[in-house]
Amino acid sequence: MSNDDFHACFYLMNLRGESKRKGKVRVFKNTPTGFKSLVDWIEKNRVASSLELTITVEATGVYHEQLSYFVHDKSYPISILLPNTVKAFAKSLNTLSKTDQIDAQTIARMGVERKLRFWSPMSPLMRDLKGLSRQRQAFIKQKIALTNQLHADEKRAKPVKNNIKRGRKMISIYIKQIEAIEKEMKELLRKDEQLKVSVKRLCTVPGVAFITAATFLAETDGLTLFSSESQLIKYCGYDIKRNDSGTSVHGRTSISKAGNSHIRGSLYMPSMSAMQLEGPFRESYFRVVDRTGHGKMGLVAVQRKMLKVMFACHKKQEDYDPNYSKNRA
Numbered sequence: 001m002s003n004d005d006f007h008a009c010f011y012l013m014n015l016r017g018e019s020k021r022k023g024k025v026r027v028f029k030n031t032p033t034g035f036k037s038l039v040d041w042i043e044k045n046r047v048a049s050s051l052e053l054t055i056t057v058e059a060t061g062v063y064h065e066q067l068s069y070f071v072h073d074k075s076y077p078i079s080i081l082l083p084n085t086v087k088a089f090a091k092s093l094n095t096l097s098k099t100d101q102i103d104a105q106t107i108a109r110m111g112v113e114r115k116l117r118f119w120s121p122m123s124p125l126m127r128d129l130k131g132l133s134r135q136r137q138a139f140i141k142q143k144i145a146l147t148n149q150l151h152a153d154e155k156r157a158k159p160v161k162n163n164i165k166r167g168r169k170m171i172s173i174y175i176k177q178i179e180a181i182e183k184e185m186k187e188l189l190r191k192d193e194q195l196k197v198s199v200k201r202l203c204t205v206p207g208v209a210f211i212t213a214a215t216f217l218a219e220t221d222g223l224t225l226f227s228s229e230s231q232l233i234k235y236c237g238y239d240i241k242r243n244d245s246g247t248s249v250h251g252r253t254s255i256s257k258a259g260n261s262h263i264r265g266s267l268y269m270p271s272m273s274a275m276q277l278e279g280p281f282r283e284s285y286f287r288v289v290d291r292t293g294h295g296k297m298g299l300v301a302v303q304r305k306m307l308k309v310m311f312a313c314h315k316k317q318e319d320y321d322p323n324y325s326k327n328r329a
Contacts, residue, residue: 001060005029006067007104008038010045013112021108025101030063035070042076054079054118056111058086058103072121079116084258086110122221125195129188130218136181136211137265143174185214198222204320205309206281207274215266216310223315229308236263238304255300264303271302279322281305 001007010022026041028034046053055071055078057064064080071078090098090106110116122130150167153159189196195217202213217223226232233239237259257264274281281302289298313320 001030001058001063001067003030003063005034006063007100008041009101009104009108010042011105011108011112012047019109019112021105025104030067032066032070035067038067039071039074053077054111054116056081056107056116058083058107068119069121072119077118079111080119081107081110081116082258089114117225120224125188125192126218126221129185129195129214132181132185132188133211133215133218133266134262136178136185137215137262139174139178139181143171143178146171146174182211186210189214195222198314201313201317201319202310205274205306205313206277206279206320206322207270207272207306208310209270212266212270213310216263217314219260219263219266223311226311229311232307232311233304234259236260236307238264238300238307263307267303267306268299271299271306274306275299275302 005027007025007027009025011019012022013019022045028038028041042053042055053076055076057068057078057080059080059082068078068080086103086107089110090103093106093109095102095106121127146167150164150171153163153167189199198217199210199213202208202216203210220226220232220235223232226235230239234256237255237257239256239259240254271281275285275298276282284301284305285298288301289295292298309320312318
């Protein structure tokens, strides 16, 4: 799916569990008119209205969102797949080529052969909170880049004074915009008492402050789709990726990073703070550093543990208990 159009394919499954493609791959405009044409095409090709029909879409940046909301509003069950999930399924089919037509066939076939979770849209408030959080992260990255550039300009043998002046002005603008975004995020929370309580509860976890808690809940839609820690860990890209084969290949272990980068980005500074406080997070950090010799891997371990603790606090509706690990032991 792109900004301009998307490819669609129809797959059927018979009573013996065999899937078969029906007709050619169609191309539709990624516009409301194209969405209406898609629905007309679906109704024309479905075998019977009494049979189950689902729509499966691959998440491609933001280009899939308008279509997803459109078909959901038309009461079609829809599943949204991450690209790495589609890639793994294509690999299982030994599909070596990659084109828009082949991708459409792969996604459609996966939709009928696998039991997929149906997607439900976020509430307007949570969607706005997510949008604000992501823009804040983008502005912070741009501010850091400008700050680094300004530092380099100031250290030149013969700096251009106007460049330094403009750089400082732009950094000041970003700071003000970031502050405005944070103010809007807090105003949103005042509109939802339950969300406000959830954020306050997550802030009892060492290192976690308002922005981290709000980002975590917005990116996970209040953890509504997660029933276990392992699902959350994988969604955030903290699942372990090993590179071992036989007795001769022993590659370095790392996290997959095939998940939500916004959550990972929001946990970096909190993990630095949590690591400096006495308690289970600091113990996890040094345990991994002593074993691997890498401080970065120690911080990743802290971030994984923070995710697990935040998940437990939210699901159990309990504040963080600093003595939990000791009492459990």
